[in-house]
Amino acid sequence: MITPSQTVGPFYGYALPFARGGEIAPAGDPRTITLHGVVRDGAGAPIPDALLEFWQAAPDGSLGGAPGSMRRDPVDGAVIGRDGVEFTGFGRVPTDADGHYAVRTLPPPGGAPYVSVAVFARGLTHHLYTRAYLPGCAEDVLLASLPEERRGTLVAREERERVYRFDIRLQGDEGEETVFLEFR
C-alpha cells in the first residue's frame, strides 16, 4: 500500500535547492573531482528545470553518510551549507537555464565506483535513478550486463584531469537514452 509518486513540478526552486548543494567534497580536499553535464529531453533540448540528487560511498567505502548537508545558521535560519569537514555523501543541484549542472565531490571508492543519481523534473511523474561511473570500471557486474552501446551512457568521460562529463538524456534511441535503474 505504498504512496504514489507525483511530479516535482516547476516550483520547487525556493524549497529544495540549498546553498552549496553541489559542494559534496570537504573544502580544499586535493582529491576533489568535478562531475558535470547537461540534462536533455527526447528532442535533445536542454532541460532547464530538472533537479538532480547524488549519493555515494565515502572514499573509505563507508555508506553511513553524515548529517549536515543543509547546515543552518541558528541566528536567522539561513542555510549556510556543510561545515567543510564531514563528507555527507549527499548532494543536490538544480539544472541551470541551459540544462547544465555541476557537482564537486570525492572520487567514489573502488568497491562502489559510481555516484548514484536521482533525476526529478516537471513532466517526470516519478523520478529516475541512474549511475555515473568513473572510467575504468569495465568489470562492474551492472555495466557488464549491458550491451556496449547502452553501457556508455553510464560512464563519465574524463575531459581533463579530475573533471568528468556526465550527460543525462531522459528520452532517446537505444544508445542515446541514458540507462535508468529500477530497484526491487
Add this chain to the structure above:
Amino acid sequence: MTETETKTETETQLPGLPHQRAIDTEMAAYEPDGTAHPRRDYAPYRSTLLRHPRQPLLAVKDDPDAVELTGPVFGPTDVTDLDADLTRQHQGEPLGERITVTGRILDREGRPVRDQLVEIWQANASGRYAHQRDQHPAPLDPNFTGVGRCLTDAEGGYRFTTVKPGAYPWRNHVNAWRPAHIHFSLFGSAFTQRLVTQMYFPGDPLFPYDPILQSVTDARARERLVAAYEHGLSKPEFALGYRWDVVLDGPAATWTEGEGEQS
C-alpha cells in the same frame, strides 16, 4: 503585470492547447496498470511527452552491495524549530485558513522512518507560489513563502503548521486547474526509497480534471494521496487538522536494522 497584459498573453498562448473535454477523453482511455506509481508516459499531462524514457528500466535486484540500498542522513543542524511552522517565518501572519498537517512515514515493511528529513512547499492561500516563474495573477502574500522542513520523530511522525493552499491554473490545456496540494519530499533509510509527491485535500471537485493526479491510474492508489480531515486534530479557535501517512517504496539494506541477516 496589468490585467490587460495578462489576458493578451493568455489569449496568444491558448490557441494551441487542447480543451478539457479532449484531455478528459484521453484520461478515460487509460486502464490501471497494476502499479501504484504514476505512468511516466502519461500523454494527458503534456510535459511527459519528451521527458519519459522509452527504453525499459534496468532492474537491480539481489545486489546487497548496491550503494542505493543506503541513503543520506540528516540531523539537528539541518533544520531549525521554526521550519515546521510556515505561518511564523515572516513578521506578520499569512492570510488563509490555518491548518496543521501531521502523519507518519513508514517503509513498505511498515517500519517507521526515524530521524529523517521531510520537506514541503506549496502555493499560498490564493494559489500563488513565491516563485518568479509563477505568473498566475493572484496576490503574493508578503507573510508567506510556503516552505517547510522537519525531521521525523522516533515513531516516524512529522507535523507542520501552515495555511491551506489555493487551487491554481496551469497551461496544460484550456481551463486547466490544479487541485489544492502540498508538495512533499521524503527520504527513507535507503536512496531507493526516495519519494517526491503531492498531498491533496479531501473532497476537492478538481480531482477528475487533473492529469497530474490522474497519472496515477489506480483509483485506490490515488486515494492514498488525499489527506483525511480529522476533527480530533483540529485545535479549538486555532487550526483545522489533517492526517496524511506516507508509505515509501523500495528495498533497503538489511543491516541498517541490525538484524544480522540477509534477505
